[in-house]
Amino acid sequence: MNWKFRQKDKESLSTQPTQPKKKKTKSREWFDAIVFAVIAATVIRVFFIEAYTIPTESMEKSLLVGDFLFVSKVNYGARIPMTPVAFPFAHHTMPVTGTKAYYDGIQWKYRRLPGIQDIKRNDVVVFNFPEGDTVALEVQDRDYYGLVRALGHEAVNTQYTVTSRPVDKRENYIKRCIGISGDVMSMSNGLVSVNGKPEPMKSTGQMDYLVKFKSADVNFQLFEDMGFVIAKQITAVSQDTYNFNATPELMAEVKKLDFVSSVTMHTAAPGAAEPDLFPQNPQLKWNVDNWGPVRIPKKGWTVKLDSLSMPFYKRCIEIYEGNKLEKSGNGWLINGQKADSYTFKMNYYWMMGDNRHNSLDSRYWGFVPEDHVVGKALFIWMSYNTDGSFFSKIRWSRLFKGIH
Known part of the structure; x- marks a missing residue:
């Protein structure tokens, strides 16, 4: 009898109607869809591919102002965000308020996922501007360190609002990689030489x-x-x-x-010094068409620290690789320890614009560290100029054109 009662009770419970699931409101559905889209787009942008616009003439005739590119993060390996707390789709500044689009209270060390290739000579590369660690906000299109050389440190910091930026929030630049880690670079009468071998410009160089x-x-x-x-x-x-x-x-x-x-x-005469040229030493008598030789640092390479090498590598040691560097008598202290040499922890690159006389590049600010590299430019998905009607503005022949 007890068994029959329990069986009957179980059957009655099983026949009770189940509670229907609460249906999402339209606003909740839209919210969930937007959150999913933002997360998916952010993952794609950070780890796979990102859109980029050509803002200047420095890469003509390869890339024109008004070209819209896709930049691959996969080729060299996607860089893990170093400033993880940031507003989606904004690089370093909020579009309306002009305030910071990131929180720099949380910083992660530089890490990169495995890539499918190393950076090669003549690759067109997007990277964070190496000297963009310090910025005068009112004139962000001007190099802060160039302003200091021209106006003086006190004048710049008095006239402008000066701020610092993390590596991955510095301005994006695009140039051609002319030299890779370990190469010795020089230029004579407008002709670049790599490891002593002249490298004439290809059909894209001007x-x-x-x-x-x-x-x-x-x-x-x-x-x-x-x-x-x-x-x-x-x-x-x-x-x-x-x-x-x-x-x-x-x-x-x-x-x-x-x-x-x-x-x-038409090139500058040898010996006609340009003081703003890297490493900003007029005694070298270098100019935009005649400079070098310069050895590009390579991971594991040890350089002797002396008056000849320090103008070239001081910023790499102190700023890019995060060491405390101090002058001590005739020698140097690195992180409080006396040192007469330094072994580099990262690879570096030499980047130049194809439009050689209309480009601010490594000739002015030196080496690009590997942790500044964003990705490889793949192809142009849209291109337009500012003249004519909408359809005549579009450069149809450049659409989906590969970058070489």
Whole structure:
């Protein structure tokens, strides 16, 4: 009897209707969808691929202002966020308020996932601006250290609001990798040499050329038909001489024209010192077209610390690799210990723009540490200029074009 009662009781319980699940409201569904989309997009952006815009002319003719690129994080290995607490899709500044888009109270050490390749010479690389650790907010397009050299430390810090930024929140730059870790770089009369071997510019590199015509009467429409942008790539020097900014291949075609008297590459004279050039030592008498040799630091390479090496590697040791560096008599102290040499913990790279006379690059601020590397530029997904109607603005021939 007891067994029958328990069985009947169990059956009655099993036949009771189950409580229906509470249905989500429309607002909750939208909230969940937005949260999922933000998380998914952030994961893709951080670990796989990110969009990037070309803001300056430093990479012409490879990349034009108005090109929109996809940058791969997979090729060199995705960098684990070093400043993990940040507002999604904002790099370092909030778009409306202008305030910081990140919290720098939590910082993680530099780590990178395994990549499918190492950085190679001639790769087009996106990286964080090495000298972007300190910024004058009112003039963010100006290099802080260049401002200090021009105006003085006190004047800059009095006139502007100066702040510091973590590595992964520094401005994004895009250049071509000219030299990798361990390479010895130099440049003579506008021609780069890597490990003593001259490396002529490829078809994407641009230099300045002085073109002298046989007559002052020149039909410049011909140059437009060749692909030149008048007033931008061709400017007057005298009545019959003009400065052309173009690739060597294009200038070879100009030289063939019967009304052209001569074509000469326009470079700075050796010995004409530019004080802003890396390592900011006028006694070297280096300029944008004549400099070097410079050895790029490599992980595991040991350099002797002396008056010759320190101008080149002091920032790497102190800022990029986080050591306390002090001068002590005729020698140096690293983290309080006397040292006459230093072994590098990271690889470094030498980056330059293809438009050689219109690029602020490693010639001005030196080496790019590996922890600053963001990714490899893959292809252009959209490109437009500022002239004409909407459809004429789009550079159709550049859409989905690979970057070489």
